[in-house]
Amino acid sequence: xxxxxxxxxxxxxxxxxxxxxERGLTRAGYKVVHAASGQEGLDRLAQGGIxxxxxxxxxxxxxxxxxxxxxxxxxxxxxVVFVTxxxxxxxxxxxxxxxxxxxxxxxxxxxFIPLLQVAVNGAVxxxxxQKARDEAEAEVHASRDRYAALAAEREVxxxxxxxxVGNSLQIxxxxxxxxxxxxxxxxxxxxxxxxxxxxxxxxxxHRRLYTSxxxxxxxLNQYLEALLEDLRRSAEGNxxxxxxxxxxxxxxxxxxxxxxxxxxxxxxxxxxxxxYPDGAGxxxxxxxxxxxxxxxxxxxxxxxxxxKADPRGTGMGQRIVAAMAVKLDASVERDPGHNGTRFVVRxxxxxxxxxxxxxxxxx
Numbered sequence: 001x002x003x004x005x006x007x008x009x010x011x012x013x014x015x016x017x018x019x020x021x022e023r024g025l026t027r028a029g030y031k032v033v034h035a036a037s038g039q040e041g042l043d044r045l046a047q048g049g050i051x052x053x054x055x056x057x058x059x060x061x062x063x064x065x066x067x068x069x070x071x072x073x074x075x076x077x078x079x080v081v082f083v084t085x086x087x088x089x090x091x092x093x094x095x096x097x098x099x100x101x102x103x104x105x106x107x108x109x110x111x112f113i114p115l116l117q118v119a120v121n122g123a124v125x126x127x128x129x130q131k132a133r134d135e136a137e138a139e140v141h142a143s144r145d146r147y148a149a150l151a152a153e154r155e156v157x158x159x160x161x162x163x164x165v166g167n168s169l170q171i172x173x174x175x176x177x178x179x180x181x182x183x184x185x186x187x188x189x190x191x192x193x194x195x196x197x198x199x200x201x202x203x204x205x206h207r208r209l210y211t212s213x214x215x216x217x218x219x220l221n222q223y224l225e226a227l228l229e230d231l232r233r234s235a236e237g238n239x240x241x242x243x244x245x246x247x248x249x250x251x252x253x254x255x256x257x258x259x260x261x262x263x264x265x266x267x268x269x270x271x272x273x274x275x276y277p278d279g280a281g282x283x284x285x286x287x288x289x290x291x292x293x294x295x296x297x298x299x300x301x302x303x304x305x306x307x308k309a310d311p312r313g314t315g316m317g318q319r320i321v322a323a324m325a326v327k328l329d330a331s332v333e334r335d336p337g338h339n340g341t342r343f344v345v346r347x348x349x350x351x352x353x354x355x356x357x358x359x360x361x362x363x
Contacts, residue, residue, distance in 0.1 A: 006124055007031045007049055011041035011067065012056035012083070020110035021054070028117045038062030042070055050078050052120045052127070056106070057084035057091055065094060072099045079123035081116065101126065169203035190273075194317070197269055200230045201261035218257040220294075221247035221287060227261050228285060231268055242280060243268065247287035250294060252349065259324040260296065260347075263332075266317040267298040267343050275302025275341060294349055299335075299342035 008030045010021050015036065022032040033050070035041035037059055044050065053071065057064035064082060071077050079101035084091055085108075092103040101123035106112045173196045180192035204227050228245050252260070264285060271283045286297045325332045330347035 005029065005031050006051035007033060008120055009033050009035060009041060009044055009050045009053045009078075011035045011038060011053065011059070011064075013037060013059045014056070014108075017106070017108065017110060021113060021116065024110065024113035025117060025120070028121075030120070038064070038067030038070070041067060045071065045074060045077075052078050052124050053080045054083055054116060054120060055080050055100075057082065057095075065091070065098065068095060068098055068100060079127045081119045081123055083112075083116070165203075169199050173199040173203060194266075194269060197231065197265040198262055198320070201227055201265045202258050204230065204261060216253065217251040218254050220250040220252045220257060220260065221245075223257055223261065224264060224285060224287060227264060228268070231265065242282040243285070244282065245285045245287075247285070248289060250287065250289075250349070252294075256328055256347075259327045260345075263321050263324045263328075263345060264296070264298060266321050270317055271298065271300040271302065271341065275300035277303060290346060292348070293346050296345040296347075297335075297342060298345075299338060299340060301340040304340060 006029075008025055010018055010025075010032055012018050012021075012034075013036050015034075018034040018036075022034065025032045033044060035044050038061055041053070041055070042062075045053070055064050055067060055071075059067075062070070064084065068080055068082065071080055080099070082092065082095035082100040082103040083106050084103070085106050087105065092105075095103055102119045104112055104115050104119055106116075176192050176196035176199065180189045180196065183189045183192065204223055224247055225245055228243055232243055268283060268285065275281060275283070281300060281302055284297070284299045286295075286299075288295055321332060324330075325345065325347075328345075328347040330345050332343060332345050335342035335344055
């Protein structure tokens with residue numbers, strides 16, 4: 001029930017029967033208000049404070065069905081129990097179809113009053129349940145709207161963060177490029193160029209995220225194409241003119257994309273430096289599915305791995321590749337049968353789940 005003492009509006013032109021209803025329903029815990037006509041009942045409803053209505057069919061002026069129609073136009077109208085002395089079931093069916101909560105047939109001696117009590121109890125209870133359901137659904141819709149608004153705000157913020165980070169990293173890469181060009185020491189120039197490539201690899205991921213509709217994944221083939229284009233523009237002379245990419249469309253998370261990009265940068269730059277001592281030659285990057293994993297291959301047709309040792313090398317590139325491979329949980333292998341040098345990196349499409357620790361009881 002909606003309150004400790006719910007109020008019943010009994011609309012009936014029979015004053016004697018109304019007194020019986022008031023006596024019986026008051027004992028049942030209701031406050032009973034009587035209206036002698038449909039219009040009087042509507043006027044009382046307009047004042048508020050009514051929890052349930054019992055409505056007679058046959059009255060002068062507005063009859064029960066006409067009054068019911070007007071009641072149901074009221075916002076948050078209370079439930080209506082339709083009461084009629086007629087045995088004509090068509091009237092009851094019409095009332096129920098129009099929106100009455102229940103109906104019953106009355107008699108002049110008031111023997112129907114216990115049934116009326118049951119009917120109004122049920123109508124009030126169902127109305128309370130429906131109201132609670134409507135409020136819960138409204139709260140769910142409001143929560144969804146709040147979540148959608150927060151998600152939209154988060155998307156804008158993430159896009160802006162990726163934009164700013166990408167721009168900042170690109171500025172750093174450009175500064176490194178300028179510093180490398182102004183240096184007269186070859187080892188310093190090479191170190192700065194390598195650092196520029198590593199920064200550019202990270203910057204490209206943030207650029208991909210800034211222009212993407214999904215901040216959780218990066219199209220790896222598109223990312224690699226943009227990364228290789230950066231390498232072509234920063235190439236020593238024309239050594240990158242024959243740098244090619246063959247990649248299937250693959251989605252991957254941003255953190256793993258960064259690691260892959262850095263590996264590609266290191267291995268491509270290694271090929272640029274050492275594969276073709278007398279000039280430029282082809283360098284190929286290939287990405288394709290391999291069983292349940294992905295396979296990335298960086299290859300050249302140059303002098304071969306054994307002839308690439310550079311006494312000035314620091315081994316930094318190899319250490320970076322190894323570190324990124326650990327991050328990817330990847331294997332990095334050199335293909336000994338390739339004419340030139342070919343490195344193959346195999347890794348899972350998604351981050352592997354951490355292994356569950358197990359304990360063995362001591363015997």
